[in-house]
Amino acid sequence: MHDLMIVITILSFLCTIFFIFWRPHVNEAIPATIGAIFVLLSGSVSIADLGMITETIGGAAVTIMATIVMAIVLESFGFFHWAAEQLLKKAKGSGIRLFWYTNLFCFLMTLFVNNDGSILITTPILLMLLGSMGLKNHQKIPYLLSGALIATASSAPIGVSNIVNLIALKIVEMDLYMHTAMMFVPASLGLLLLVCLLFASFYRVLPRKLPASQPGYWGYYNGSHPLKEGAPPIAPEQQTKFMRNILIFVFGVRVSLFVASYIHFPVSATAVIGSVLLLAWRWFYLKISPADMLKKTPWFILVFAFSMYVIIYGLHNIGLTAMLIQYLQPLVSDNLVHASVIMGLLLSVLSNIFNNHPALMVGTLTLTNMGLDPLSLKISYLASVIGSDVGSLLLPIGTLATLMWMHILQKGKVKITWSQYLKVTSFVIPITVLFTLIVLTYWVYWIF
16 A cells, blocks of 8 residues: 555656646646645645645745736736837847846846746747847847746745745745845856856847837737737826836835845735735726736646645655655765755756756755754755756756746747757856855855
């Protein structure tokens, strides 16, 4: 009976990962839910475990959903259309200048929203913007690929930009403030190196002078993004001032999350308060009821996160983490540099094989059962985050964000092959990961 439980749990995990990668036009939450049901039926996860799992992911899920609601409200105000126009204005006809502004935009969107939301927002905007100038496929790829890599990797500096990071924070009992204090500088330096490496990779193919944008093109974009044709909700002469005020408010909400973490006030409650205030602002200004959030909010993210954690906890209960502990503990306990590099590279490999969501959960559960000293645990955990957020980008199947990105590109009729993707990532990602892991070790050692 015990052997049957192990077989069912492992097969449930492998089948779930296969269906998520295959993506046969099925929402990721469906195979994850089916896999979780089989794990429950096998007995490797008990009803008592479900209560613990709910407590672990509850706050993270509420925080991420609140930030997604804020993104939807921003769309209602016409922010994304306005942002695309600003990118064109700032570029001043230079393809090189547009490259830097594009990546800055993707970085800021991840910090303001989250990595998955940033991909869903920035990719359609870039498709629309690049299409309006009539750029050829090979000329679009530098902006789209670099933007996707930066948007996804930008979830590393602050834990609140990625749901799996928030779940892992709860598992290792580290607050958001402490995570950011230790991670922001090394991860930001890693991002700076990454964008410089991307610029070096694409320098030859970046257009020096951009063609003029075709009037009226933007209204004809038919991708998955909810930008609508017609007059913007805010009068053009008031747009810049209004959008600035909105951005200041959103930035204030993001800062309040770290303040809440520092004073030990629930981060999820702070995020919800910010979202409710922004919804009220929209209701007052545009007369749009908050009821539309019930339809527009991607609730499946909650189902996916919960189901994946059930599956991973089943693997934990049948001995996967115990096996990893046996092999990793002597190596990770050796010294801080070894702890950082080994865990970062391990999570990079696991993320590219199994996707970064289950990989980071497995890695974090393993770390918490190793009996490491507090400093080694912190560095090993943060190194795991770097592996799952940055190292996972080596292959396009390493994160849900890049899987969604490939899907959006297909809808936007932009073709990018695995060889084109790997030609860039095989150069920029390993260098960035190793650099960030080493900087992380010395930064944390210095501040402690």
